[in-house]
Amino acid sequence: MSGYLFAVVMSVVTLLFVVHLLRRRQLREKYAGIWLVVSLAIIVLAAFPQLAIRLSDLVGVETPSNLLFASSLAVLLLVAIQLSTEISALEEETRTIAEQTAILGERLTRLEDAADGAPRPGDDEA
Amino acid sequence: MLPAWNEEIALPLVLAELRDAVPEIDVLVVSDGSTDRTVKVARQSGVRVLDLPINLGVGGAMRAGFKFALVNGYDSVVQCDADGQHDPRDIPRLVAAAEATEADVVIGARFAGAGAYEARGPRRWAMRLLSTVLSRLVGTRLTDTTSGFKLSGPRAVSLFAREYPAEYLGDTIESLVIAHRAGLTVRQLPVEMRPRAGGEPSHSPWRAGIFLGRAGLALAVALSRPAPRFATPDHLAPAS
Numbered sequence A: 001m002s003g004y005l006f007a008v009v010m011s012v013v014t015l016l017f018v019v020h021l022l023r024r025r026q027l028r029e030k031y032a033g034i035w036l037v038v039s040l041a042i043i044v045l046a047a048f049p050q051l052a053i054r055l056s057d058l059v060g061v062e063t064p065s066n067l068l069f070a071s072s073l074a075v076l077l078l079v080a081i082q083l084s085t086e087i088s089a090l091e092e093e094t095r096t097i098a099e100q101t102a103i104l105g106e107r108l109t110r111l112e113d114a115a116d117g118a119p120r121p122g123d124d125e126a
Numbered sequence B: 001m002l003p004a005w006n007e008e009i010a011l012p013l014v015l016a017e018l019r020d021a022v023p024e025i026d027v028l029v030v031s032d033g034s035t036d037r038t039v040k041v042a043r044q045s046g047v048r049v050l051d052l053p054i055n056l057g058v059g060g061a062m063r064a065g066f067k068f069a070l071v072n073g074y075d076s077v078v079q080c081d082a083d084g085q086h087d088p089r090d091i092p093r094l095v096a097a098a099e100a101t102e103a104d105v106v107i108g109a110r111f112a113g114a115g116a117y118e119a120r121g122p123r124r125w126a127m128r129l130l131s132t133v134l135s136r137l138v139g140t141r142l143t144d145t146t147s148g149f150k151l152s153g154p155r156a157v158s159l160f161a162r163e164y165p166a167e168y169l170g171d172t173i174e175s176l177v178i179a180h181r182a183g184l185t186v187r188q189l190p191v192e193m194r195p196r197a198g199g200e201p202s203h204s205p206w207r208a209g210i211f212l213g214r215a216g217l218a219l220a221v222a223l224s225r226p227a228p229r230f231a232t233p234d235h236l237a238p239a240s
Ligand SMILES: Nc1nc2c(ncn2[C@@H]2O[C@H](COP(=O)(O)OP(=O)(O)O)[C@@H](O)[C@H]2O)c(=O)[nH]1
Pocket: B002, B003, B004, B005, B006, B007, B030, B031, B032, B055, B056, B057, B058, B061, B062, B080, B081, B082, B083, B085, B148, B200, B201, B202, B203
């Protein structure tokens, strides 16, 4: 029985932690959703172990814990893939911003040179 | 346009050579998050400089350069190594070749008769394989698909300003696939390769094996992508 209690406590802590991050804006809703669902699911399963047994009977898995392991692996895999695509999108955004910064920086240098009356890049120098 | 990453040693020589060989063209150095004096050295010799705040890789630097060309009204761009391996005196030949063949992209190619440059081991096999596949794809013989010496005409500039890949090897291989997909013509011109004028090459020989695998992957992915789009100046930074 203490094992169940431990599981419930852990998932409640996870849930509270996610909510805490959300409230401090350290986590955006679009990433929090999946973790909220997962921690709620664990709470429900920990509180009602019968549910896991019934569920595994339903899908034809012999040992309820294997069903849990398999589904948690699947969830983690999907989350990891999603995060990879988000990172790729971020890299593309960073790239665009770096380009823009460099182009603006060059323009600024040129304008400053022109304002100073200094020879402009491209003109011949002594 | 010279993509340069920590090239303070070779750059001054290359810029001086460019000024002698082709004084009529504007030179742009794209410093790619260089941690040495690349930017300073380039500014001192009076050329225009894009100073990228982070390292984007050759492809990333090139797309920045193409965007720059587009917003500043340049219609053709020649990409050239900042280490002195490409001879600036070949640039007029590239331009002439583009005019004569009406090609949108002209590659200055090694292994095409001129010069004595040799690659060895897996890197060589990879280059061979790439050349064969890409030659068949674009319908003309290409011997050096990973060359960093390339002319891009107006249509190529506006395409590349939007679509130039930042991936490893994407800047060479995938850009050719993209150009072909967009209906552009690719041709090559034999050029001679010289040794570096100074500084260190950015890749070491032992990474050559990895090169083979990544080159294959880059090609496969490039070929399976949907067709590219063109860019126009108003999609980009405020024009000057
Ligand atoms: N922008 C940019 N340029 C790079 C980077 N790495 C290398 N380069 C430049 O690409 C050119 C070719 O590099 P190099 O190391 O000589 O490669 P190789 O000529 O293929 O052997 C040189 O002008 C380098 O300065 C990078 O990360 N970013």
